[in-house]
Amino acid sequence: MIGLAVLVLLLVFPLVVTQIFPLQIMILVFMYAMLGVAWNIMGGYAGMFSFGQAAFFGIGAYTSSYLLTAFHVNPWIGLIAGGVVAAMVAAAIGYPCSNLRGHYFAIASIAFAEIVRVHFNNWTLVNAAEGISLPMLDESFTNFMFHTSKVPYYYVALAFLILALVVCRFVATSKMGYYFRAIKESHDVAEVLGVNVVRYRLIAIMISAFLSAMAGTFYAQYVLYIDPESVMLLAVSVQIVLLSMLGGAGSVMGPVIGAAVLIPIAEVTRVWLGSRGTGLDMLIYGFMITIISMYQPQGVWGFLSRTGNKIK
Amino acid sequence: MGIPFQDGEQNKMNKAICLDVKGMTKWFGGLAANQDIDFFIKEGEIVSIIGPNGAGKSTLFNCITGFYKPNGGKVSFFGKDIYRMRADKICKLGIARTFQVVQVISDMTVLENVLTGALLRFDRIGPATEKALEVLAFTGLIEKKSFLGTELTISDKKRLEVSMALATQPRLLMLDESMAGLTPVELREIIELITKIREQGTTLVIVEHVMEAVMQISDRVIVLNSGRKIMEGVPKEVCASPEVIQAYLGDKYRVVC
Amino acid sequence: MLSVNNISVGYKGLLAVQDVSLRIDRGEIVSLVGSNGAGKSTIVKTIAGLLHPEKGEILFEDVAIHKMLPYEIVKKRISMIPEGRRLFGRLSVLDNLVLGAYALNSQKEAETMMERVFNIFPILRERKGQRADTFSGGEQQQLAIARGLMSHPSLLMLDEPSLGLGPKLVSEIFNVVKDINSNGVTVLLVEQNVHEALQISHRAYVLQTGRVVLEGGGEDLLKSDLVRQAYLGI
Numbered sequence: 001m002i003g004l005a006v007l008v009l010l011l012v013f014p015l016v017v018t019q020i021f022p023l024q025i026m027i028l029v030f031m032y033a034m035l036g037v038a039w040n041i042m043g044g045y046a047g048m049f050s051f052g053q054a055a056f057f058g059i060g061a062y063t064s065s066y067l068l069t070a071f072h073v074n075p076w077i078g079l080i081a082g083g084v085v086a087a088m089v090a091a092a093i094g095y096p097c098s099n100l101r102g103h104y105f106a107i108a109s110i111a112f113a114e115i116v117r118v119h120f121n122n123w124t125l126v127n128a129a130e131g132i133s134l135p136m137l138d139e140s141f142t143n144f145m146f147h148t149s150k151v152p153y154y155y156v157a158l159a160f161l162i163l164a165l166v167v168c169r170f171v172a173t174s175k176m177g178y179y180f181r182a183i184k185e186s187h188d189v190a191e192v193l194g195v196n197v198v199r200y201r202l203i204a205i206m207i208s209a210f211l212s213a214m215a216g217t218f219y220a221q222y223v224l225y226i227d228p229e230s231v232m233l234l235a236v237s238v239q240i241v242l243l244s245m246l247g248g249a250g251s252v253m254g255p256v257i258g259a260a261v262l263i264p265i266a267e268v269t270r271v272w273l274g275s276r277g278t279g280l281d282m283l284i285y286g287f288m289i290t291i292i293s294m295y296q297p298q299g300v301w302g303f304l305s306r307t308g309n310k311i312k
Numbered sequence: 313m314g315i316p317f318q319d320g321e322q323n324k325m326n327k328a329i330c331l332d333v334k335g336m337t338k339w340f341g342g343l344a345a346n347q348d349i350d351f352f353i354k355e356g357e358i359v360s361i362i363g364p365n366g367a368g369k370s371t372l373f374n375c376i377t378g379f380y381k382p383n384g385g386k387v388s389f390f391g392k393d394i395y396r397m398r399a400d401k402i403c404k405l406g407i408a409r410t411f412q413v414v415q416v417i418s419d420m421t422v423l424e425n426v427l428t429g430a431l432l433r434f435d436r437i438g439p440a441t442e443k444a445l446e447v448l449a450f451t452g453l454i455e456k457k458s459f460l461g462t463e464l465t466i467s468d469k470k471r472l473e474v475s476m477a478l479a480t481q482p483r484l485l486m487l488d489e490s491m492a493g494l495t496p497v498e499l500r501e502i503i504e505l506i507t508k509i510r511e512q513g514t515t516l517v518i519v520e521h522v523m524e525a526v527m528q529i530s531d532r533v534i535v536l537n538s539g540r541k542i543m544e545g546v547p548k549e550v551c552a553s554p555e556v557i558q559a560y561l562g563d564k565y566r567v568v569c
Numbered sequence: 570m571l572s573v574n575n576i577s578v579g580y581k582g583l584l585a586v587q588d589v590s591l592r593i594d595r596g597e598i599v600s601l602v603g604s605n606g607a608g609k610s611t612i613v614k615t616i617a618g619l620l621h622p623e624k625g626e627i628l629f630e631d632v633a634i635h636k637m638l639p640y641e642i643v644k645k646r647i648s649m650i651p652e653g654r655r656l657f658g659r660l661s662v663l664d665n666l667v668l669g670a671y672a673l674n675s676q677k678e679a680e681t682m683m684e685r686v687f688n689i690f691p692i693l694r695e696r697k698g699q700r701a702d703t704f705s706g707g708e709q710q711q712l713a714i715a716r717g718l719m720s721h722p723s724l725l726m727l728d729e730p731s732l733g734l735g736p737k738l739v740s741e742i743f744n745v746v747k748d749i750n751s752n753g754v755t756v757l758l759v760e761q762n763v764h765e766a767l768q769i770s771h772r773a774y775v776l777q778t779g780r781v782v783l784e785g786g787g788e789d790l791l792k793s794d795l796v797r798q799a800y801l802g803i
Contacts, residue, residue, distance in 0.1 A: 175435060178420075178428045185417040188379065192415070194403035194432040194480055250419075364735050366705025412733075465606040492733045495604045495761050521735050562737030 010158060014151045021271070023150050027222065029263045030157035031215050036244040036255025037164040038211035041171055043241070044249030046204040047184025049106045052113030053212050053240045056086040058232035060213025061220040062120065065132045075144035079217040086213035087206040094205040098198045101187070110234065117232035131227025134220060144221045153222050160218060161256070164211050168252050171207065180204055181250075239266075246292055248301030257300050261288075328390060330355045330484055330515045331376070331407075336385035338368075338375050345371040346382070347539040353484070355390075358506065358516045360526045362550075363536035364560050369519045370412050372536070373488055377409050378402045389484070404432065408482035410473045412489045412519075418461040422453055422472055425461060429479030444479055451475045451505060467498050471505075478509070485509060487518040491525055503529055523561070527551065535560070570595045570755055571616070571647075571724060576625030576635070578608075578615050585611040587779040588625075593724070598746070598756040600766040600787065602796075603776035609759040610652055612776075613726050616757075617649040618642040629724070643672045648722035652729045652759075654713040658702030662693050662712055665701050669719030678721065686715040689745065707738040714745065718754075725749065726757040731765065743769055767791045 014023060035053060042048045063085045064078025073081070097108050121129050137143040146152040171177050179200050182190040190197050220226050239262070247258025269280045292300070329352050336349040346368045353359050361369050374380040376387055378399035387395045394402055417425050426444040427437070434440040448454040453471055456464070464472060470490050477485055487506075491499060503525055510516055520526050526533060526547065533550040535543040537559045543550055550556055557563065571593040578586040586608040593599045601609040614620045616627055618639035627635040634642055657665050666686065670679035687694035690711045696704075701712060710730055717725060727746065731739040743765050750756050760766035767773055770787035775796060783795055790796050 173437070175431045175437070175440075178424065178431055181420060182417055182428050185419075186415060188411065189415045189417060191379070191399040192377075192403060192409060192411070193429045193476060194400045196398075196400050362735070364705065364738070365707045365733070467605045489733060493605065493729065493761055495763070498605065521733060523736050560735050560737055562740050 014154050020150065023154060025264050025267050027150065027154050027157050028267065029259050030154075030161045031218060032240065032243060032263050033256040033259035034157075034161045034164045034215045035212055035240045036247065036259055037161070037168050037252070038208045038215070039240050040244050040249060040252075040255050041168055041180075041211075042204040042208040044244060044251070044254065045172065045177060045184065046180035046201060047101070048109075048201065048204065049102070049241070050109040050205075050208075051106050051234070051237045051241060052109035052116075053208070054232050054234065054236040055113040055116040056090065056209040056212035057216040057219070057236065058116065058120065058226075058228065059086045059089060059209075060216025061226045061231045062126055062132070062216075063213070064217040065134055065220045065226055066126055068134060069132055074142065075217065075221055076142075079144075079214055082213040082217045083210040086209040086216075090205040090209035091202050094202045095198070098201050110237075113232065113234060113237055117228050117234075120228040120232060129227065129229075131225060131230075132220075134224045134226075136224070145224075153218075157218060157222075160214060164214075165252060165256070167207065167211065172252055176200070176203065242289060246289060246300060251301045254301040257304075261300070327354045327356055329353070330357070330390060331517070332386075332388045333376065334386040336372060336375055336382055336387070338371055338380060338382045344539045346375060349385070349536070349539075349541050351534055351541065351544060353515060353517055355483075355515050356510065356513065357531045358510055358518070358529050359532045359534060360530040361517065361519045361534045361536060362521070362523075362526060362560065363542075366538075367536040368539045369536055370488055373409060373486055373519065377407060377486065403480055403482075406481070406483035407486065408477035408480050408484070409486040410470070410477055410488050410490055414466065414469045414473050416461045416464075416469055416472050416476065420461055421457065422459050422461070422464070422475075423448065423457040425472055426475045426479045429476040432480045447475050447479045450508065451478065452501070467494055470494075471502075474505070478514075482514060484515045484517065487516065487520075489519055489521065491520055491522040494522075499525055570630060571757075572628045573612070573616065574626050574628070576612075576615065576622035576627065578611050578620055578622045580611055580620065584623075585779055586615070586622075589776075589779070589781055590625075591774050591781065591784070593755060593757055595723075595755055596750070596753070597771040598750050598758060598769055598787075600758045600760055600770040600773040601776060602760055602763045602766055602773060605761070606778070607776040608779040609776055610728055611779075613649060613728050613757065613759050616642075616726065617647065640672065643720055646721060646723040647726070648717040648720045648724070649726045650713050650717040650728060650730065652732065654706075654709045656701040656709055656713055656716070659700060661698050661700055663697045665712060665716050666693075666697075666719050669716035672720050679719070682719050682721055686718050689718075689748070690715050707734050707742075710734060710738075710742060711745075714742075714749075718749070722754060724755045724757065726759070728759045729761060730758075731760060731762045739765060763796065764791070767796070 013026065017023065035057060039050065039053050043050055060082035063082035064075055067073035067078045067081060068075055093112050097105060100108055120126060126132060137145050139145055139147045179190065179195045182193060182195055183197055183200060187197050216231060219231065243258030243262045244255040246262060247256065248254025265284055331353040333352065334350050336346050337344065338346040349372060361372065363369055371380065375382040378397055381396055385395065389405055389407060392405065394405065417428065423444055426447050427440055430440040430443040434443060448457055451471055451474060453468065453475055456468065474490065491502060494502060499522065506516060506529060530547050532544065533547050534541060535550055535556050543553055543556055573589060573591045575588050575590050576586060577584060577588055589612060601612060603609055611620065615622055618637050622635050626633055629645060629647065634645065657668065666683055670682060673679050692708060693712060693715055701709065704712065730742050734742065739762065746756060746758065747769050758766055758770065767787045767790050772785065773787050773790050774781050775783040775790065783790065783793065
């Protein structure tokens with residue numbers, strides 16, 4: 001019931017609030033929430049704490065943008081292509097890493113993401129460090145480009161987020177979800193119950209990569225310029241993990257709450273305090289993460305659902 | 313005082329060979345944890361494996377169930393070669409096991425834990441949940457089905473682990489020290505459970521130190537010491553063997569047999 | 570020597586121990602027996618300072634210790650050997666023993682104690698450079714007890730020393746406990762192996778769901794109906 005009310009509010013939001021800045025914040029919240037939900041599938045549920053989601057985000061952005069600029073491929077097709085490429089890369093890197101757990105997996109994910117970023121920084125095919133500027137096509141839904149107003153982007157971002165949530169919820173309540181959680185507990189427990197650990201880890205990584213890549217294509221179509229330093233940055237990956245943990249890893253809605261809290265803080269501090277503000281948002285995150293880890297390790301969502309249960 | 317077979321001796325001979333192990337060998341560096349171990353288990357039996365710490369009992373379990381890769385030997389399960397097969401495939405074939413250090417999924421409820429096991433044989437959550445509830449009723453944990461894994465006592469965790477294993481519908485159940493730390497009353501309960509499991513048609517192999525239980529329920533006992541099988545026989549024989557007393561039982565147990 | 574007066578201890582939100590009193594006199598072996606979840610480990614952990622009672626007090630040689638931190642309690646010569654051994658697996662036998670002597674005041678005392686434990690457990694002397702987690706369960710238990718002895722305790726508390734050990738080893742461990750006691754160390758023993766524990770104890774307490782339901786001499790309790798039915802399965 002609350003969910004429905006929130007959804008209605010979100011749908012009418014752009015009609016009521018017409019300033020650009022809040023709209024931009026909401027779009028970013030949706031995008032980061034989607035990235036968080038994608039991360040959550042492999043991290044919060046299957047226990048693979050990746051600090052390299054930006055690599056998939058960037059691969060998605062680059063795939064669709066390159067196809068658009070070099071071959072005039074429609075961005076919606078590019079969207080799917082980006083997802084497929086990211087999933088394949090995920091499988092390729094996931095397989096050798098399938099025995100890594102905990103800290104080792106995290107380190108490997110950072111290494112992977114940085115390798116991708118450095119590679120793209122030097123890859124002339126995609127303009128290396130100069131990045132790709134997307135051509136200004138006529139504004140239309142088919143072209144996945146809107147110039148006169150940001151509002152259509154808002155609705156697309158919201159739709160993408162809802163799609164990601166539907167996927168996540170489906171995973172969480174299916175056989176896959178239980179198997180992921182068993183794998184998170186320990187490989188031994190999962191294997192002894194007949195779970196093909198390698199296969200399920202790969203599935204988790206691939207779903208996560210596909211959804212992250214979709215967010216990447218959205219970003220490219222929204223900002224109309226991408227370069228490795230903006231889409232493949234480690235800081236982006238870290239932000240995704242932070243907001244998911246804050247909101248509650250291992251729950252469907254957790255990352256959404258995390259994004260809803262952290263992204264506005266980041267944007268607001270960035271704008272109001274100008275260049276002096278850089279770092280202040282990180283200070284606030286750090287503080288909030290510390291508090292949450294100490295008192296509510298299950299994140300805000302964990303706290304809310306427990307309080308909700310008590311009220312019932 | 314053994315649990316009597318319902319079949320006569322003749323029928324016993326006709327029971328299929330459930331597990332056949334030949335020459336099982338596993339080295340860790342220079343140490344032969346398992347050396348040339350041979351034995352077989354007939355369908356419907358309860359066989360105990362006993363021996364001092366470090367004798368290689370858990371290693372043997374791990375080699376058979378795919379958690380260690382043995383260095384030599386042969387293992388077949390109802391005639392099918394499972395030597396060095398992957399652990400999850402072995403589970404699918406019908407061998408389930410518990411661990412010496414109890415492993416359950418801590419942030420799931422008891423029901424969810426067993427459900428995860430049941431999902432091996434059912435693709436949909438609905439039928440799997442029904443199976444899980446059935447198993448919980450069988451093992452006596454149904455009252456605690458909403459407890460989280462972390463909230464259970466050690467003996468309940470062990471019972472949960474057995475429930476999870478049973479939910480995979482095994483033909484062979486291998487228990488690794490499921491009775492450690494139980495009081496006599498709890499012991500009686502788990503012995504009853506093991507008997508019920510056998511009555512359902514599941515074969516059991518158990519590693520145990522609790523001799524009262526071993527003597528009571530085992531059809532046969534296999535004794536390991538320093539990586540080798542040193543003896544095998546019915547409980548009375550094993551109990552009376554001087555070598556076993558020397559290596560493992562100590563003098564006090566002359567009385568118990 | 571040690572008196573526990575009406576303590577109540579919470580654990581993970583539940584009251585694991587309720588209004589428990591017990592006393593240990595110098596030179597005794599006292600056992601706490603009871604089922605899983607009865608609260609035995611909780612009591613020992615509370616005495617050791619790992620948990621603090623919500624109500625009641627614990628006095629050791631007339632000094633209140635129930636608010637002290639664990640390392641202060643070790644300094645008072647109370648030593649605990651935890652359930653499951655809890656050795657420093659990656660460290661050698663020697664290192665484990667040295668760490669056990671952390672609370673001692675002088676190098677000389679540590680060396681003396683090490684000699685003593687090697688005499689009690691000769692196998693440790695033979696393999697003192699070996700990594701702790703490469704030993705078998707029974708040998709690990711010996712190392713755990715040796716490490717506990719290194720701090721030269723006047724009160725030694727053992728939490729389930731027989732867990733996971735074969736029958737012969739269980740007898741040996743209990744014999745070691747008797748020897749240690751006859752050399753002047755007071756012993757508090759928590760055990761589920763009720764029979765063996767009561768046989769070597771001077772006195773014992775039976776716990777059920779956090780309360781003391783019976784106390785008395787070791788031999789007497791072995792004969793009591795309650796113990797025989799509930800714990801000895803007779």
